[in-house]
Amino acid sequence: MSENKIPAVIDGQKHSLRFRENGEFRVLLFTDIQGHPPVPAERTVRDMNAVIDREDPDLILLGGDICSGCETEEQLRGFLEVLTAHTEERKIPWAHVYGNHDTERIGKDLTREEEQEIYESFAYCISKAGPEEIPGVGNYVLPVYSFDVSRSDPLFAVWGLDSGAYVRDPGLPGNQAIMPNALFLGQPRSDYAYIPFTQIQWYFNSSLKMEEYAGHKVPGLMYFHIPLQEFYTVYLNPEQTGMTGVMEEGEICAGVLNSGLFTAMLERGDIRAVCCGHDHCNDYAGTYCGICLAYAANIGYDTYHHEHMMGGRMFVIREEDPADVKTYMSYINRD
Numbered sequence: 362m363s364e365n366k367i368p369a370v371i372d373g374q375k376h377s378l379r380f381r382e383n384g385e386f387r388v389l390l391f392t393d394i395q396g397h398p399p400v401p402a403e404r405t406v407r408d409m410n411a412v413i414d415r416e417d418p419d420l421i422l423l424g425g426d427i428c429s430g431c432e433t434e435e436q437l438r439g440f441l442e443v444l445t446a447h448t449e450e451r452k453i454p455w456a457h458v459y460g461n462h463d464t465e466r467i468g469k470d471l472t473r474e475e476e477q478e479i480y481e482s483f484a485y486c487i488s489k490a491g492p493e494e495i496p497g498v499g500n501y502v503l504p505v506y507s508f509d510v511s512r513s514d515p516l517f518a519v520w521g522l523d524s525g526a527y528v529r530d531p532g533l534p535g536n537q538a539i540m541p542n543a544l545f546l547g548q549p550r551s552d553y554a555y556i557p558f559t560q561i562q563w564y565f566n567s568s569l570k571m572e573e574y575a576g577h578k579v580p581g582l583m584y585f586h587i588p589l590q591e592f593y594t595v596y597l598n599p600e601q602t603g604m605t606g607v608m609e610e611g612e613i614c615a616g617v618l619n620s621g622l623f624t625a626m627l628e629r630g631d632i633r634a635v636c637c638g639h640d641h642c643n644d645y646a647g648t649y650c651g652i653c654l655a656y657a658a659n660i661g662y663d664t665y666h667h668e669h670m671m672g673g674r675m676f677v678i679r680e681e682d683p684a685d686v687k688t689y690m691s692y693i694n695r696d
């Protein structure tokens with residue numbers, strides 16, 4: 362490892378993440394719970410807990426649209442206490458990103474900044490608000506270290522990004538000018554936000570700093586809520602991408618502009634898998650340009666869903682070859 366000091370981007374985490382003695386690091390991602398306060402659906406909590414017990418993850422990720430907006434701090438705290446009780450009791454670190462619904466009712470719901478403080482107050486929540494100078498809340502990277510504590514270079518990284526909400530929202534460049542139709546054939550009516558350049562630049566530069574610190578490229582998994590337009594390419598090329606799973610949503614609700622995040626990942630050459638939600642009834646995954654693009658189907662009984670798809674998406678990474686990320690859906694209603 363180089364003599365460089367730890368970059369701020371991976372410093373100061375509540376609980377550090379490590380490969381297990383058997384060489385595995387297991388990540389379980391749930392998304393689109395979209396629960397209505399005061400509490401999430403009982404079945405959602407029960408099913409999440411069952412998947413957690415079955416898969417025994419080292420890290421749990423919540424992929425956005427966690428709740429359909431909370432009006433008070435007490436409401437969100439109570440909601441999260443029920444949702445994460447089992448995870449906290451099992452002392453499993455967990456993290457989250459926001460979706461389009463979490464803070465949707467502007468002026469009525471808590472803001473992302475207000476919600477973030479409550480999330481981070483949970484003992485095992487290791488989400489970070491991220492730098493103030495870039496758009497969004499919850500842009501961060503979580504390093505994963507060797508089982509061997511004498512090694513201090515990160516071997517793997519989990520990146521969270523805030524993929525925003527809608528292009529009509531104030532503050533997003535060009536929100537007045539973007540035509541809501543015809544830009545993207547996967548979902549012709551999209552008005553969903555795109556990830557702005559400054560966030561992509563933050564990922565690119567942070568990734569460079571981490572590589573410099575580690576002395577080698579650090580393979581990673583990136584997750585955010587709204588899928589990239591490249592997810593549609595996987596659907597259109599099932600054989601070439603080795604696609605598994607299905608598109609039952611009938612469309613891919615990607616951001617309305619392709620702002621180039623996928624290209625940035627290709628140029629950096631570190632991200633091995635991307636996981637998104639947002640489209641509750643898409644659960645497919647496939648590999649395009651060497652990067653696995655994976656949907657997680659949802660686990661929210663308070664919102665629209667397909668029973669046979671409910672579950673979480675697993676990612677299994679091995680210390681001996683962390684660039685080789687394995688993934689599968691862990692379903693509730695299937696063997």
Ligand SMILES: [Fe+2]
Nearest residue numbers: 426460461639
């Ligand atoms: Fe969504």
